[in-house]
Amino acid sequence: MTDQTFRFAVTNLSCAGCAGRAERALADTPGVRQASVNIANKMAQVTGTADSANLRDALARAGYPAAESVHRLSITGMSCASCTGRVERALQEVPGVLSAHVNLATETAEVRVLDGAVDVGELAKTVTETGYPATPMGEDTPVEPASETAPLKRDTLIAGALTLPVFITEMGGHIFPPLHHAIMDSIGIQTFWVLQFLLITLVLAWPGRRFFRIGLPLLVKGSPDMNSLVALGTLAAWGYSTIATFAPGLLPEGTRAVYFEAAGVIVTLILAGRWMEARAKGRTGAAIKRLIGLRPDRVRVERDGVFTEIPLSEVETGDIVEARPGARIAVDGVVLTGQSFVDEAMITGEPAPVAKSEGSEVTGGTINGQSPLTYRATAVGSDTVLARIIDMVQTAQGAKLPIQALADKVVRVFVPVVLAIAAVTVAVWLAVGPDPALSHALVAGVAVLIIACPCAMGLATPTSIMVGTGRAAEMGVLFRKGDALQRLDSAAVIAFDKTGTLTEGRPSLVDQFTAGGIGPEDALRLTAAVEQSSDHPIAQAIMVANTAPLPAPESSETIPGYGLRANVDGKTLLVGSPRLLTEHGVDATPIQNAIDRFSDKGHSLVCLSIDGEAAAVFAVADQIKPGAKAAVDALHEQGLKVAMVSGDSPAAAHAIAGRLGIDHVTAGVLPDGKVDAVKALRDAFGPVAFVGDGINDAPALAEAEIGLAIGTGTDVAIEAADIVLSSGRVAGVVNAVEISNRTMRNIRQNLFWAFAYNTALIPVAAGVLSPAFGVQLSPMLGAGAMALSSVFVLSNALRLRRVAPAQADAPEPAFREAHA
Structure with a gap:
């Protein structure tokens, strides 16, 4: 069984540590030769012979389940259980298929796949090639995983609405003491804290539950991730505050305080950061979306002598397709009838429309001009040029660069190290911190946990790759x-x-010299008349350059290795290399200076003699x-x-x-x-x-x-x-050089700031500045800084979308929307 490469969506990924653990889980699966997980688009790419179900199970055990989707097919031609078994086996052999169930009674198949690994059109094609014509039921599944923007926006707004009253009353009371006194005089400290408990518990249990649902099981398994850090930090703040509210006797004297607002603000800020990340990551895949958007949904295909609209997925090789004026060419093909100009800028980058007529090749995704064309489909589905381009870009975007290896090594040990630093921080504050030591220890420990999430490190490389390769494709x-x-x-x-x-790859006439009183046009006409029977590229260059009507030679003879001899218009002509003239005793003196000049430039030479007199020399060269x-x-x-x-x-x-x-x-x-x-x-x-x-x-x-x-x-x-x-x-x-340089510079900037952020702020969060300057970083500020670091990295990567072609005469942009 040969190695195969395919991609699919992975869930629960929130930082580079997650991607690393998911990647290692895939790499350890029998049959996997190479595996990579891209945190930016949350897609895995696997090369090897591993069973799809084993890959799914490995990811599930690691805590990062593969996203799954179900496709349905309508199948004809089945007559017994043997038929259904054959179809099921064919489907199960497709990379990315988890299970296939074929129902003989309803003549349908339900196929569960790793999301993004295989589309319904490919499944239908597989079944059809097995001998049972199949068509998709319902619409194709998108290649990209579903966007998280909407649910993150909802959760952020809910968390913000619940946290805002707590934040305003608690922090506002510190800033504006009369507010604190008013609260104490009206409802009292205990009721105030109970209300905070109710609101923040709702925050953690509702919009914040995602951190605990993912992070705590991974912590129990001994493989904590970013969600584990957030879960630990918020639970520590909430748990300490809950004890202070309902069981203050369990705490040392003088340490009774609540940090409910910290837990709520942390969840709100991190959700807000992820919401902004999701919006930004949606823009990083803009090039792929535009490429996919070049495919028309429906196509006019000839059926029983009549053109009928059918879904693109049902077009087959050999179908006769109609492209109306202004419509997109649906699939690759060869023109049968019609003459038109086709805008191919979105595929080739060339801005000028290309003339098409019978026998011309057309490419799916391009736009027909003002005249109708009919063409025979020569490639459909994944075999089209556009599909191959999309696959190239997606493969490139899912790749892992060597520069990412350092970040991966750091991220692999980062979360455990952060947990150790947080534990040491708490221990040191308890041992030598000022009163109340327990409160200071809690604040410092939570701040370390929150600020150290390695999101920015994980996003630094893949987001730049996605934007850079997408922008390159547009150029x-x-x-x-x-x-x-x-x-x-x-x-x-x-x-x-x-x-x-x-x-250019083909010779053309670049210079000429005549002697003996013959004009340049006549010399070229006579030479072309002799050369018209030759298919040599140099002869064709002479033919293309001539625009005058050609007389027919009265006789013609090939002289191997030298050229041709012919009689034209009653004249005896020799056409060929300078050696041909020498061999036939023709004095080349009248054209010798031109021969030498053209030879020094590396041009191929065609000499002409008329009735034994040197008459002209033509320089033929491959044009730059x-x-x-x-x-x-x-x-x-x-x-x-x-x-x-x-x-x-x-x-x-x-x-x-x-x-x-x-x-x-x-x-x-x-x-x-x-x-x-x-x-x-x-x-x-x-x-x-x-x-x-x-x-x-x-x-x-x-x-x-x-x-x-x-x-x-x-x-x-x-x-x-x-x-x-x-x-x-x-x-x-x-x-290509420009986009490579700019992308690598962007990646280095991202990695520097991601590492610098963590290197600089973890000690500050731990409280190293407190003894000298009395500065201790609030966990809320840590959450905001952590979220902003990820947004900074994404925003920096998105700058690559504005990279302009390095040469002014380069087409801009490719894959653009044309006039249709």
Whole structure:
């Protein structure tokens, strides 16, 4: 059984410690080769052969159950229990499926899956391929886990409403003594405390119950998380206050005080912080939502000679689909009838609409222009270009960067260490603290527990990755692997393949010289007349350049290795290399200076002689792509070396490199030689990023520290690369480097502030400043600071959404909503 990778949602995750424990639980499951858990989108990604139910059970034992969902299918063609058994087995073999039950009487299937691992369309396709046509019942399940924003908002408002009277009366009494005296004179201290007890107990039991439901069982299991810290801190404050209210004799003399307001404010502030986190995290996945939104819900497909609207999930390969003016192309296909312009900016990043006619390929998610098209579906579901792009982005967003390893190591031991620090803090205050020592110890211990929650550490890396890779996708840069972000940031040299990457990949006429009184147009017309029977790329370049009607040759003869001889308009013509003229005794002196000049530039030459006289020489070359020079200059400005590796002749390669300002050239190499060239560049300069587009570039793309494939290139090159530049523009390389640099800088900022926050404030919470300055941090302030630290990290990551393309001529943005 081969390894398979799939993603699914995990619940109860609230900090990096949770993600680490869930990740280790998955990694320890038999059959798992690699596992990662992303705290930002609360998704797990698993590679291996492990059974889905075993993964679910492992997470349940760890205290972080996998989210589950149920899909239903309508199935035809079943006639006995053997049929249902076959369908059930087929479904159970799909990664992410937990159980499948097929009902023969109702001809339906109910499939329970790990949420986000598999959609209903894939399940229907699996059953259909087994031999029993299946269609989804109901709507597709979203890829993303359900948003927590609404329930968190509700709980925050409830907690705030219940806590506010306690906070105002208790803290207001300290700030404004007449308020305290009024309360004492009216209801008395005992009634006042009982009312606080009732309100705050309701806070803990209602909106705050989530902390106890998750945190306390994990504490009992010996694997406490952030919820455990909050639960311990609030329970300590509430428990001490409850004893002081109802059993004051159990406390030492002079220590009777209540901290109900601290427990209530802590819960309210942390819930508010999580609410803000949820809102911010919702924005981090905006790029994926926009990509998913490119899929139309319903499609017009030909059925029995009539176009009928059906759900997108029911479209099959080979269906004939209609795209009305202004409508989205539903799936990938080939145009059968119609002529139109299609806006492909959301896929390729190219702003100009592309002409489409019979035989043209169209891509799902793009927008048809003002004329109708019909096309035959060639790829549907997960096989479409858009689905593969979504999968690339989701895979990258779920990846774990090497830089995160340090944070993971810290978080793994962080909560136990915090518990130990809190215990030591309480012990020290009890031993040497001023009276009332017990009250001071309680405040310090609770403050340590609350302020030390490692939320910001866990969010620091994944949120930046999500926003950075999403923004990159909008610019036409697709990170197939998340760790490519970090590896590209460390690259010292960018090496380009020449043909098809820096150049157009096809020769064109770039210069010409005529002699003997013949005009340039006539010379080109006669040369094209001789070349019209040839399919050589250089001959095609001559043909494309000519716009005049072509006479038919009266006779034509190929001279292998040299060129052609033909009679046209009563003239004897030779067309080919300079050697052809020499071999036939033609004096090339009239055009020799042009031959030398064009040769020095690395151009391919086509010479023309008429009736034994040298008449013209044409220079043919692979043109440099628009924006290539600007891209090389931009890379130089970023402090990078730029190299070119090519199979072309040294003269041609150096000519291109000179025009582009490239630092290092390796020319005349075979495909395996490109691998050696990458190794040599690494030895000379450091980590190498290689940019290519062809099959012959795949070994070099795999050898380099980071491989970037031009999206217009071959599938082999794209599969070998870490990053795909969907637009095919060289500017994409500059944008990839820019987004990598900006994202890594953002991650380092987040990690610094997350670590600095905990490093600086835990000692303050423990009370180290109290002896010298009389400063002791309130648990309420600690809760506010903890919540704000997470919001700061998220807000900093969201700044990446505003990263602009590094080159002014780069398309902006890809995956945008067009005029439809």
